[in-house]
Amino acid sequence: MQLAVFVSGGGSNFQAILDAIGAGRLDADVALCVSSRPDAGALERAARAGVPTCVLRAAEFPDDVALGAAMLEALATHHVDFVALAGFMRKIPSSVVAAYRHRMLNIHPALLPAFGGPGMYGRRVHEAVIEHGARISGATVHLVDEEYDSGPIVLQDVVPVLDHDTPESLAARVLEVEHRIYPEALRLFAEGLVRIDGRRVYITTND
Numbered sequence: 497m498q499l500a501v502f503v504s505g506g507g508s509n510f511q512a513i514l515d516a517i518g519a520g521r522l523d524a525d526v527a528l529c530v531s532s533r534p535d536a537g538a539l540e541r542a543a544r545a546g547v548p549t550c551v552l553r554a555a556e557f558p559d560d561v562a563l564g565a566a567m568l569e570a571l572a573t574h575h576v577d578f579v580a581l582a583g584f585m586r587k588i589p590s591s592v593v594a595a596y597r598h599r600m601l602n603i604h605p606a607l608l609p610a611f612g613g614p615g616m617y618g619r620r621v622h623e624a625v626i627e628h629g630a631r632i633s634g635a636t637v638h639l640v641d642e643e644y645d646s647g648p649i650v651l652q653d654v655v656p657v658l659d660h661d662t663p664e665s666l667a668a669r670v671l672e673v674e675h676r677i678y679p680e681a682l683r684l685f686a687e688g689l690v691r692i693d694g695r696r697v698y699i700t701t702n703d
């Protein structure tokens with residue numbers, strides 16, 4: 497698996513992926529880190545790990561078609577065959593979604609299809625979960641399609657929502673789950689253990 501990881505922020509999920517590769521739990525090379533911002537903390541992690549980087553700021557492109565073409569060119573240059581969105585704050589242009597269909601994952605910090613969709617990102621997700629009074633939250637790894645947070649679900653796991661939770665404390669608990677299930681989901685793809693049929697994702701266990 498020649499992986500590209502797309503980031504916009506601190507990159508703790510990116511780090512979890514690098515760590516899983518380093519520990520031999522995921523057989524992949526991170527061939528490229530694509531950032532939507534030049535100041536993303538994740539770029540420092542990439543530099544430390546010797547991963548090539550590429551900053552693609554949407555504002556520098558006239559439209560989504562041009563942004564998509566630049567993304568596809570960067571991905572082709574680095575022979576990327578699988579994409580992991582890890583805190584990437586831009587909608588992926590449809591040309592890229594189509595080129596990497598069933599080969600592009602995203603992680604969302606709640607149990608989709610609840611608390612997802614346009615505008616539901618970062619702290620807002622955890623605020624909404626707490627305000628709604630949900631008893632559980634969690635993380636979802638899903639395939640990327642043309643809509644926000646809507647593609648077929650690959651893995652999910654849950655955490656409790658506690659009475660004293662703040663968005664920050666809940667986010668920290670969810671993040672632990674994210675760091676576990678994202679590398680695991682990538683491993684399932686790297687080992688060819690996933691079959692997709694419409695919205696259903698079937699996983700072969702080899703134990």
Ligand code: GRF
Nearest residue numbers: 505506507508509583603605
């Ligand atoms: C994570 O909560 C992820 O679920 C969401 O954005 C956040 C990224 O955090 N899509 P990090 O940059 O990986 O630390």
